[in-house]
Amino acid sequence: MSNIGVPDEVIETVLKQNDIIDIISKYVHLSKQGKNLKGLCPFHSEKTPSFTVSPDKQIFNCFGCGIGGNVIKFMMEIENYSFPEAVQQLAEDADIPFHWHGGHNENPEQQKEKSDLLKAHELSGTFFHYILKNTVHGKDAVQYLEKRGFSMKLINQFQIGYIPAMRNTLSDFLHKRDFSLPLMEEGGLLSKSDRQQYVDRFRDRIMFPITNARGNIIAFAGRILGDGQPKYLNSPETILFNKSKTLYNFYQAKKEIRKTGRIVLFEGYVDVIKAWDAGVLNGIATMGTAVTEEHATTLKRYADQIILCFDGDEAGQTAAIKNLSILEKMKFQVYVAMLPDLMDPDDYIMTHGSDRFKREVIENAVSATKYKILYLRKNFKLNDDNERLRYIRSALKIIAQLDSPTEREHYIKEMSSDFDYSFETLKQEMFEIKQELEKKLGKGDNNEKRWNNVMNGSGKEVAPSLLPAYHNAEKNLLAIMMYNRQITTYVEKEIGDQFNVEIHGAIAAYLYAFFAQHEKPDISKFLAMLRNDELENVASSISLIGDHHATNSKVIDDYIKQIKKFSQQHIIKQKRLERDQAERAGDYIRAAEIGKEIITLERNQK
The missing domain is CATH 3.90.980.10 (DNA primase, catalytic core, N-terminal domain)
Structure with a gap:
């Protein structure tokens, strides 16, 4: 028994009977590209597909965010399951009998x-x-x-x-x-x-x-x-219920959320239920709290667009403003549904009916920026010249923080039309405010991790630095080992645990253990053995290199030589430091002994 109480034979059966393409296709639109399939990663925002699924190896890997693994890992990530919960769900889907109680790092009691x-x-x-x-x-x-x-x-x-x-x-x-x-x-x-x-x-x-x-x-x-x-x-918080992670109606709404790519977030469960009856099948609610990072992370896996549909009273409007910041930080496209006459969604549906609710409230939701400007507006007396000017400057401050020049222009044009000021005047004022803000924040694009192009789709992608020769040799060697038991045994004898990159050494150790138990290679089964996110991500990425470059035994020996060479160089460097320390301490006999060791090591390298 391994993997926190789940029998190995159950894991093996689950991996065999759940084709990774069938499972991932329920969540991601995949297109054929050579031997593999590609799509937009469900775990981070991207415009160019970097999410790869290999039907041969039964694994997935995203070259954008680095996440990867087998079908069990995918279910853990996409549904926020523990390992046993993911196995149990896949077992149920494939009608595989199971006889264990799922739990993450829990004892039997x-x-x-x-x-x-x-x-x-x-x-x-x-x-x-x-x-x-x-x-x-x-x-x-x-x-x-x-x-x-x-x-x-x-x-x-x-x-x-x-x-x-x-x-x-x-x-x-x-x-x-x-x-x-x-x-x-x-x-x-x-x-x-x-x-x-x-x-x-x-x-x-x-x-x-x-x-x-x-x-x-x-x-x-x-x-x-x-x-x-x-x-x-x-209910109070318990071992089952955590309100910072739980979303009301999420289970029922998931299908429609995936289908539409859109979530409607309500304040309470009655609003969710009445909206469902009105045909809004992607409605959910938090459990009496503002949206948390855990909520937002879960929701980001399913959709990029969220509509906030809160009560039309002061408390509801303030709650909407509070929720905007975390959702915008997570790069959601956020809209706010406007309810008139201090109504809540339930009141509106009862008074005006389902069709008007969907058409006039949900479909007419305004952008987050528009909502912030409207929310700000009620704090000023616009018939007073000074108050009006203060409001315009405050609104321009909101507009100045937008990344998109097109969006900035759109809202400036709206303000120009509303207040009879020229577009150019307002634009100039906005740029002055923008410059002030940049000075305060520190000019540049390093605020809120804005450098991370993979996550926010803005700026230029930074090219990765070239990896040293031994690093590539270790990756290529591990890729070959994953497909060949004989070569793995040979590498274990020649190198053992002496890989220079720590995580490569850990993957090699698991490969030695895997082939001690299994005759044939099986990448998906091997990844199930790792049970560590970082190891799984790196190993799945390495496995996609394949073994086509293992043309003959000389290639293997060259990789081993490259790895050993760097290891030896590192040892020589350490020995030189030890020799210098001995000389400074006046221990010339010890320094001479270390000098001889260095000469021997250097000869062995040639």
Whole structure:
């Protein structure tokens, strides 16, 4: 057993029965290019395809961001899975039976706790849904939901439920099914009363299940049915639920997000559900927090465009401004949907209907820059000359920070039209502001890692420096070793672990171990053995070099000679330093001994 509890035979079967092209094609549009297929990398922004998939080797590699590996690694990266979760998902997709509990670096007890909590949440979700639809207790909840525009189809789609006001509805249900009540408290389903008894955390609430990226229920959001407080209550953070990483409805919305390349971000789960009913199938919400870096990183794998659809009141507008900065930093194209008359999305849909919501609110969303300018505008009295001039200068400061000259010109023209100032005057003013900003930031393009062309698509790509001869020799030799057991055995005997680049030495050590267990080469299986992101990325990149340059045994020996030569040169250099230190210390006998060692080493090199 290896790979944190996943049996080797399961990994092998999963790799065999999940063709990498079939899996990656669900996420990336691939085009044939020689033996391989190419596409735009799903892990970073790029305009020219540098993402390569090899059907022969069953691996992928991006020459832009350096990420690479087999089909398991791809699923880990694209879906934010742990290794066991990725294997489990691929096993399920290929109808391969599995008998282990997935967990990332967890001991068996932690794995069991996680598994029990997942089962408890799934059962609780089914239980709440049943109470809502089939019992007297749920009648008021159904009436409330119908009044709010929730059809039974929508209730079923989102598995909305209800828990009565009694103290022990869920605790008794879980206790009868032999769940550990202390664990259920840790998992956020129960709490302790003043008498130290386990009681229901949620009471008299309409229950909205919260799922993870795989569709498993991991938490609940509860809305009070009566007038009690708090009005909304979410599960606490647990080993299953982290609100900084979780996105409401992400599992259901993924398909439409991939298809459209666009995400609609709402403030709450009711807005998401009502928008779904209106035909907005790519809607998600954060769990009561602003967008985090973890959220943004996950979303960037699926789409480049985000529409913020927050409430039309002051709080909603301020929340939109707060979320803009992190999304723009992650290079999303951000738009903001404008809701009139202080409405929220639910109100608008109820009042004006689904078609108008999609057409007039979602499709008419304004750019992030336009929204910032409009948001700024309400802070000034524009009928006052001084206030108007202050507003114009503040708006021009926003425009000056745009990278694109075309975008800058577009917004200056709009301002010129709105305020009856000449385009040239405003443009001159904007350039003066731009120069002031550049002086403050420090002229140049090194702000916010703007040098990184691969990530932001701007500026010129810096050519990589030439690698030393021994470095290329090690890479080429490792590439050949990956396809030949006999050559790997020969290299182990000649060099062993004496590679000059540390990561190359580590890959060589894994190759020695791999061929000690396997007769035939298998790049995908070898990569599964590494279980380290850096090693996998480098090894997958090296494997794409192939072994076509191994024309004869002389080529192998030349690479080995080149590697040994640099190693010897490094040792000689160290010896010379030792000799000089001995001479400075007055230890001339020791200096002479080291001198003889240097001569011997130099002779061996010739």
